[in-house]
Amino acid sequence: MWHTMGNEPQDAILPLGRATIVMQLGGERQRFRVNAATLKLLPRRRVRLGFEGPKGSVAIEISRAAFWRFTSQFHERAIAAEPAHQPRPRRKRS
Numbered sequence: 001m002w003h004t005m006g007n008e009p010q011d012a013i014l015p016l017g018r019a020t021i022v023m024q025l026g027g028e029r030q031r032f033r034v035n036a037a038t039l040k041l042l043p044r045r046r047v048r049l050g051f052e053g054p055k056g057s058v059a060i061e062i063s064r065a066a067f068w069r070f071t072s073q074f075h076e077r078a079i080a081a082e083p084a085h086q087p088r089p090r091r092k093r094s
Contacts, residue, residue, distance in 0.1 A: 011038065011039070011040045011041075012038065012039045012040075013036050013037070013038050013039075014036060014037045014038075014039070015035065015036050016034055016035055016036055016037055016051075017035070018033060018035075019033070019034050019035075019051075020032070020033055020034070021033075021034050021051055021053070021058055023058070032053055032055050032056070033053045033054065033055075034051040034052060034053035034057075034058075035052060035053055035054070036051070036052050037049065037050065037051055037052075038050040038051075038052060038059075041064070042061065045063060045064045045065070046061055046062065046063055046064065047061070047062055047063070047064050047067040048060070048061045049061075049062075049067070
């Protein structure tokens with residue numbers, strides 16, 4: 001669940017537990033642990049999605065339209081990947 005940060009209603013934070021960011025620059029790959037994701041609405045219809053951990057943070061700034069498409073695609077694929085719900089057999093009461 002997203003929580004608002006401080007007194008800024010446009011900022012939100014989502015605790016992630018023990019997630020990992022993997023960054024590859026050239027042939028070098030780096031991994032670091034992150035504990036939270038932050039979401040901030042910026043001027044000029046932009047969004048900053050940040051990830052914060054004990055050793056630092058990383059953020060991506062994209063247009064709100066691109067962010068909306070990204071989250072929409074993710075949501076649709078996540079739903080499509082879920083197996084169909086099969087009802088559990090009912091127990092007979094004695």
